[in-house]
Amino acid sequence: xxxxxxxxxxxxxxxxxxxxxxxxxxxxxxxxxxxxxxxxxxxxxxxxxxxxxxxxxxxxxxxxxxxxxxxxxxxxxxxxxxxxxxxxxxxxxxxxxxxxxxxxxxxxxxxxxxxxxxxxxxxxxxxxxxxxxxxxxxxxxxxxxxxxxxxxxxxxxxxxxxxxxxxxxxxxxxxxxxxxxxxxxxxxxxxxxxxxxxxxxxxxxxxxxxxxxxxxxxxxxxxxxxxxxxxxxxxxxxxxxxxxxxxxxxxxxxxxxxxxxxxxxxxxxxxxxxxxxxxxxxxxxxxxxxxxxxxxxxxxxxxxxxxxxxxxxxxxxxxxxxxxxxxxxxxxxxxxxxxxxxxxxxxxxxxxxxxxxxxxxxxxxxxxxxxxxxxxxxxxxxxxxxxxxxxxxxxxxxxxxxxxxxxxxxxxxxxxxxxxxxxxxxxxxxxxxxxxxxxxxxxxxxxxxxxxxxxxxxxxxxxxxxxxxxxxxxxxxxxxxxxx
Ligand code: ADP
Ligand code: MG
Ligand code: ZN
Numbered sequence: 001x002x003x004x005x006x007x008x009x010x011x012x013x014x015x016x017x018x019x020x021x022x023x024x025x026x027x028x029x030x031x032x033x034x035x036x037x038x039x040x041x042x043x044x045x046x047x048x049x050x051x052x053x054x055x056x057x058x059x060x061x062x063x064x065x066x067x068x069x070x071x072x073x074x075x076x077x078x079x080x081x082x083x084x085x086x087x088x089x090x091x092x093x094x095x096x097x098x099x100x101x102x103x104x105x106x107x108x109x110x111x112x113x114x115x116x117x118x119x120x121x122x123x124x125x126x127x128x129x130x131x132x133x134x135x136x137x138x139x140x141x142x143x144x145x146x147x148x149x150x151x152x153x154x155x156x157x158x159x160x161x162x163x164x165x166x167x168x169x170x171x172x173x174x175x176x177x178x179x180x181x182x183x184x185x186x187x188x189x190x191x192x193x194x195x196x197x198x199x200x201x202x203x204x205x206x207x208x209x210x211x212x213x214x215x216x217x218x219x220x221x222x223x224x225x226x227x228x229x230x231x232x233x234x235x236x237x238x239x240x241x242x243x244x245x246x247x248x249x250x251x252x253x254x255x256x257x258x259x260x261x262x263x264x265x266x267x268x269x270x271x272x273x274x275x276x277x278x279x280x281x282x283x284x285x286x287x288x289x290x291x292x293x294x295x296x297x298x299x300x301x302x303x304x305x306x307x308x309x310x311x312x313x314x315x316x317x318x319x320x321x322x323x324x325x326x327x328x329x330x331x332x333x334x335x336x337x338x339x340x341x342x343x344x345x346x347x348x349x350x351x352x353x354x355x356x357x358x359x360x361x362x363x364x365x366x367x368x369x370x371x372x373x374x375x376x377x378x379x380x381x382x383x384x385x386x387x388x389x390x391x392x393x394x395x396x397x398x399x400x401x402x403x404x405x406x407x408x409x410x411x412x413x414x415x416x417x418x419x420x421x422x423x424x425x426x427x428x429x430x431x432x433x434x435x436x437x438x439x440x441x442x443x444x445x446x447x448x449x450x451x452x453x454x455x456x457x458x459x460x461x462x463x464x465x466x467x468x469x470x471x472x473x474x475x476x477x478x479x480x481x482x483x484x
Contacts, residue, residue, distance in 0.1 A: 006202045006240075008233045009210055010162035011123075014175050015153045015195040016185040017130065018061045024129045024152035025052030025095065025280075032191075036145035044150035046091030051279050054079075058152040059283060061184040062102055062127050063293045065154060068178050068300055069122050071106030073290055079127075079277040087144050088132035096155075098274045101126035102283060108178070109302065110170040120171050121159030127283075128153050154184075160199070160210065165229035169222055172196055177301040181326050189220050196225055201246065202236045211236070212246040216260050219253045228253040232260055304329055312336060313344030318351045321359075327369040328354065335376035340384040349383055357400055374403045382410040394467050395419050423470045425477065428461070431469065432477050435460040446482055454478065 023030055026043035042050045066073050080098035106122035130153050132146035156175060162168050176194055179185035186193045196219055201211035216232055219225045231253075236246050251260035299307070301323055308319040308329070323329045332354050339346050358379070362369055382399055385391045391399060391414060402413045414420060422428060435457055436443055446453045461474050 005204060006233075006237050007163055007205045008165075008229070009160045009201045009203060009213070010164075010168055010229065011160040011199040011213075012156075012158045012162065012168060012171060013197040013199070014156045014158075014172065015197075016065075016156065016175070016179050016187075017193040018058060018152040018154060018184055019186060020055055020057045020061070020152055022055060023150035024055050024058050024127070025150055028150065030151050034147060036143070036147060039147040040149070045146065046089075046149075052095065052277075054280060054283070055152065058127055059102070059285065060293060061152075061182075062125060062154050063285065063290060064182045064184055064297060065156070065179065066103035066106065066125055067290070067294060067297060068182055069103075069106035069108055069125070069156075071103035071122060071125060073285055074100065074102050074104065075285055076100070077102040077126075077283045077285075079280045079283070080274045081277050082128075082272045082274055084272060086131065086134075087142070088134045088146065088149070090132075090146060090149065094129060094131060095277055095280070096128035097126035102285070108171060108174045110167060110174050112170070113164075113166055118161075118167065120161045120167070123157045123159050125154055125156045128155060160201075165226045165233070168198065168229055169226050172222060172225060174301075177324070181298055181301055183298075189222065192220065195220070198225065198229055198232075200229060200232045200236070202233060202240065211240075212248050214246060214249055214251055216251045216253055217263070219255075221255075224253055224255050227255075227258060228260055231258065235260070298326075301326075308332075312347040312351075314347060314351055318348070318355065321355050322351060325369070328359070331358065331369050331372070331376050335380040335383075338377045338380035338384075339387075341387055346383065346387060349386070350380060353379060353383065353400075357397075361404065373405075373407045374400065375407075378403055378409050385410060385414065389421060389423060389470060390414065391419055391421050392467065392471060394462075395421065419468065421470050422465055422468045423473060425473060428465070428469050428473050428477055429481075431461050431464045432457075432474070432481055435464060436481060443482065454482070457482070 020030060022028060023044055026041050028039045028041050028044055031039065043052055063073055077097060078100040079095050081093040082096045082098070083093040085092055101124045103125035104123070106125070107119050108122060109117050109119050112118050130148045130151040132144055132149045135143045135145065158171065162171055176187040179194070180187040188194065189196075198216045198219070199213045200216065201213035203209065203211045214232060214236070216228050219228050232251065239246060247265070249265050250263045252263045253260050305319045305323045308314045308323060309316060314322070322332045332350060335350050335354070336342070336347055339350065358369070358372060358374070362372060382396055382403070386393055386396050399410050399413050399419060402408070402417070403410060406413070439457070439460070442453050442456060457478050458471070458474055461478065462469055462471070
């Protein structure tokens with residue numbers, strides 16, 4: 001109830017791990033899962049006297065994200081040292097960007113609960129390196145793995161424009177879609193490739209001034225972000241309603257207990273003693289460079305969704321599901337291009353197969369769409385057989401199952417298994433005659449006005465023809481024979 005008086009103010013800081021082959025400032029591999037402390041060299045271990053060299057791909061990827069989020073790309077940006085001590089940070093500082101980041105003043109459009117669009121400002125996107133990993137949950141000791149030291153990240157900082165946990169979810173979803181469409185990050189929150197810190201405050205509705213904010217860290221799924229925000233908003237409101245004050249602090253989300261626990265009082269920028277990194281020259285980005293990146297920028301999720309609605313006549317819901325992930329959208333388009341008849345009905349048919357059958361199996365088997373056993377051109381070849389009346393929609397389900405198993409093209413399966421639809425009227429007539437003869441009682445009922453039994457006759461005839469009779473002809477012949 002108290003909720004109605006207050007509104008939340010939320011700003012997100014999202015870290016995305018860039019998918020480069022090598023680290024940000026040395027040639028070490030970024031490969032995940034190698035033996036602890038094996039992906040290292042004197043540079044990323046922070047040995048004295050070594051010099052970092054910037055990986056050009058890091059800048060390239062960051063420009064991609066900057067352009068995709070409508071940011072201004074700075075012609076000159078500066079790396080800075082962010083100094084702090086932690087066992088997983090052998091150098092004692094993290095190379096980041098501070099006062100002069102590479103991207104500023106962008107935005108992302110999200111959809112609110114009522115379907116209206118809302119623009120969330122992006123304050124900045126900067127490049128930085130990751131720290132290592134401390135592994136605490138062992139009986140023995142705390143262990144440190146520095147393989148991740150120096151792996152490139154971008155930090156995307158939003159304006160405090162977000163008002164509800166749902167909006168935060170949508171914003172994060174949009175960021176994930178962008179980085180994966182741009183192919184600069186795998187977007188996996190569970191594995192930490194995408195990490196989100198949430199800054200939260202509450203204020204009385206109708207007031208301008210922001211309240212004191214807290215920062216919640218350690219949410220490694222979309223659900224956790226939503227739940228952690230709901231928790232923290234409620235906690236702050238209750239605190240204020242009880243006459244207390246929100247203290248600026250950093251909290252850790254405990255997903256098992258569903259609570260945010262205080263971690264430390266909030267550090268200030270000056271605690272880090274930021275200063276320009278003396279070992280690296282400023283990053284200069286020319287107009288030509290930006291234009292080159294613009295040229296290779298793929299079609300982004302929103303545009304692709306709209307094109308699917310316009311060009312293929314897909315319902316909005318279908319377009320959203322199909323474009324949620326780029327490989328799925330690619331699969332759909334590839335299949336659609338092989339249709340023998342191209343219209344909104346046949347496109348919708350491809351969409352149905354992709355949304356139900358393809359995605360179902362992909363989810364069940366936890367495989368990537370790119371590894372899906374049924375090639376898109378085979379899926380559409382099968383749909384073409386339905387369109388042309390060679391097989392029924394029902395038989396197609398069997399063909400699909402067989403394609404899943406063998407990876408064969410549908411033509412081979414249909415021929416091998418004799419699944420061709422029967423459109424020979426004499427064969428169907430014979431089957432209908434048999435069914436009617438066997439079910440004299442039902443025929444009486446039908447002729448007496450109980451027309452509901454018609455479906456029963458259709459079913460029996462299909463059964464008698466092992467599902468292969470052309471359903472349209474079955475209907476026609478049955479009507480003719482019964483009606484007379
Ligand atoms: P800090 O210096 O504490 O890191 P910043 O100004 O850099 O704070 O902002 C960090 C994030 O917090 C940004 O995403 C910003 O939008 C958000 N933010 C700033 N002030 C507030 C506030 N009062 N309530 C909620 N979020 C805020
Ligand atoms: Mg901050
Ligand atoms: Zn290294």
